[in-house]
Amino acid sequence: MKNIKTMLDKTVNIINTYYDHSEKNPVLKYKSPATLKKEINLKISQKWTPVNALFNELEKIALNSPKTNSKGFFNLLVGGEILPAVMAEMLAAVLNNTMHTYKSAGIHILIEQEVIKFFLKKIGYKNGDGIFGPGWSLTNMIALVLARNEKISSIKKLGIAGKKLVWYTSDQAHYSTEKFISVTGLGKDAIRILPTDDKGKMNTKILEETIISDLRHGYIPFFINATVWTTVLWAFDPIEKIAKIAKKYKLRLHTDAALGGWALLSKKHKHLLKWIEQSNSVSRSLHKMMNVPLLAAVLLVKDPNTLYENFHENADYLFQMDEKNLNPGNKSIQCGRRNDAFKVWTALKYLGEKWYEKRINQEFGNAKYAVSVIKKDRNLTLVLEPECINVCFQVKGKPASKICEALDKQGLIKVSYGKRKWEEFIRLITVNADMTKKDIDNFFKHIKNVKI
Ligand SMILES: Cc1ncc(COP(=O)(O)O)c(C=O)c1O
CATH class of the missing domain: 3.90.1150.170 (Aspartate Aminotransferase, domain 1)
Incomplete structure (x- = not known):
C-alpha cells in the first residue's frame, strides 16, 4: 500500500507539472530524435530502475510529448480534453477489465451498452447494435466484412476465392479504406476509387455508371463507403443519393462518420447528417471532435443480429455464464478488448x-x-x-x-x-x-x- 501511495503521488505530481508546463509552453519545442535519445535514456537494460529514477524519466517523457491539450495544438483531429473523461481513462487502466464477458467486465458491459444505445438513437437506428473497436480503421473494416458476408453467405465457410466482388469509395476517402482490401482477401482489383467533384464529394452519376458497368462485366458489387466529412477537405458525400443507388442495386451502404458524426449531438447542426440512418452501418471516432482521450472508435449497425451472426464462434472456455448480450466477445473480432466506452460515458454523464x-x-x-x-x-x-x-x-x-x-x-x-x-x-x-x-x-x- 505504501508503494501504491508513493507511485500515485508521483504520478499526480507529473500530471500537475505537465498541465502547468503545457499552459506556459504550448505545443513543444522541436527536438530531433537524436537529441531526445541523448536527453532521455530509452534503452531497456538488464538492470532494474529504482522508483525515483523511473518517475524522473516518466516526467521527462511527459514534458517532451507534443501537448495535444494546449492552446497551440491545431494538428489534425485530436485536441482539447474533458477532464473527467481523462480520469475515467486512467481509472479504466487501474480496473483493467477486458470487455469480452460480463464475468470479466461486469458493470462496464452495461456502460458500453448504454453508450451504444445513446449513439444508435442519435443516428436514428431503432433496434441496432454496436461494438467499440481498436481504432476507427478496424471498425470500418468490420463494416466491409459484414457487407461481404451478407452478399455471399458461403464466404464464411468457403472463402472468397474466385468471387468477383467489387466495392466503391471516393478518392477523398480515408487512406485506410484501401488497406482493407489486402486484409479482407478481396484484392486491389476489388476497389473502385471514384473521382470527386470540385468540393471533394463523391460523384453519384459516376458511382451508378460504374456499378452498371461492373454488373455488365460479371462483377458482384456489394458495398459503398460514403464519408462525412472527408479527411482533407471535409466534404460531405451525398448520402441521400448514394443510399438510393445502394438500395436499387442491393449494396450495403456504410458511412464513415469518423469526423462528422459528432454533429448529431447538436440540435443546430444535426441536419447536416440527415439521411445517415439510411446507411446500414456507421463508424465513429469519438476521440476526435468529442475531446475524449484516444482511442474511442465505435461501429454502429442497423441490424441487431449481424455482428453476432458474423463473429460468434464457440469458445466454452470463455463464454460460461450469462446471456449472449452480456458477452460481447461473441460479436467482436477481438477476444480481449479495451474498455473504451467508459471515458465516453463519463464525458456524456458529466456534461x-x-x-x-x-x-x-x-x-x-x-x-x-x-x-x-x-x-x-x-x-x-x-x-x-x-x-x-x-x-x-x-x-x-x-x-x-x-x-x-x-x-x-x-x-x-x-x-x-x-x-x-x-x-x-x-x-x-x-x-x-x-x-x-x-x-x-x-x-x-x-x-x-x-x-x-
Ligand atoms: C474521414 C476519416 N475517417 C477515418 C479516419 C481515421 O480515424 P482514426 O484516426 O481515428 O483511426 C480519419 C482520420 O483522420 C478520417 O479523417
Whole structure:
C-alpha cells in the first residue's frame, strides 16, 4: 500500500507539472530524435530502475510529448480534453477489465451498452447494435466484412476465392479504406476509387455508371463507403443519393462518420447528417471532435443480429455464464478488448447532452470566426467555404508546407497542411472546444509572423 501511495503521488505530481508546463509552453519545442535519445535514456537494460529514477524519466517523457491539450495544438483531429473523461481513462487502466464477458467486465458491459444505445438513437437506428473497436480503421473494416458476408453467405465457410466482388469509395476517402482490401482477401482489383467533384464529394452519376458497368462485366458489387466529412477537405458525400443507388442495386451502404458524426449531438447542426440512418452501418471516432482521450472508435449497425451472426464462434472456455448480450466477445473480432466506452460515458454523464452541444457549437463558432478573420485579411485566402469546422486557407507568397514546418520547428503551434488540385493549403481544424476567439487570433498571429 505504501508503494501504491508513493507511485500515485508521483504520478499526480507529473500530471500537475505537465498541465502547468503545457499552459506556459504550448505545443513543444522541436527536438530531433537524436537529441531526445541523448536527453532521455530509452534503452531497456538488464538492470532494474529504482522508483525515483523511473518517475524522473516518466516526467521527462511527459514534458517532451507534443501537448495535444494546449492552446497551440491545431494538428489534425485530436485536441482539447474533458477532464473527467481523462480520469475515467486512467481509472479504466487501474480496473483493467477486458470487455469480452460480463464475468470479466461486469458493470462496464452495461456502460458500453448504454453508450451504444445513446449513439444508435442519435443516428436514428431503432433496434441496432454496436461494438467499440481498436481504432476507427478496424471498425470500418468490420463494416466491409459484414457487407461481404451478407452478399455471399458461403464466404464464411468457403472463402472468397474466385468471387468477383467489387466495392466503391471516393478518392477523398480515408487512406485506410484501401488497406482493407489486402486484409479482407478481396484484392486491389476489388476497389473502385471514384473521382470527386470540385468540393471533394463523391460523384453519384459516376458511382451508378460504374456499378452498371461492373454488373455488365460479371462483377458482384456489394458495398459503398460514403464519408462525412472527408479527411482533407471535409466534404460531405451525398448520402441521400448514394443510399438510393445502394438500395436499387442491393449494396450495403456504410458511412464513415469518423469526423462528422459528432454533429448529431447538436440540435443546430444535426441536419447536416440527415439521411445517415439510411446507411446500414456507421463508424465513429469519438476521440476526435468529442475531446475524449484516444482511442474511442465505435461501429454502429442497423441490424441487431449481424455482428453476432458474423463473429460468434464457440469458445466454452470463455463464454460460461450469462446471456449472449452480456458477452460481447461473441460479436467482436477481438477476444480481449479495451474498455473504451467508459471515458465516453463519463464525458456524456458529466456534461449531459446540453453542455456537449454547447461544446460542439463552440467548435463550429470558432471555425466561423476563423473564416471571418481570413476574409478580412488581404494576405489570407480561403480556398473553400467550409461546411463544417475545417478551414482551408493560404497565405499570400508563403507555401503552406513551409509555414507549418517552421511553426513546428520553432515550437509555436502545430498545424498541418493539405493538397488538392489547386496546390497546398493550411488546414485549421477547430476541434478543441476549449479554444476561444483569442486563441484563434493567436493562431493567425503566428501564421502571419512566422519566419520561414
Ligand atoms: C474521414 C476519416 N475517417 C477515418 C479516419 C481515421 O480515424 P482514426 O484516426 O481515428 O483511426 C480519419 C482520420 O483522420 C478520417 O479523417
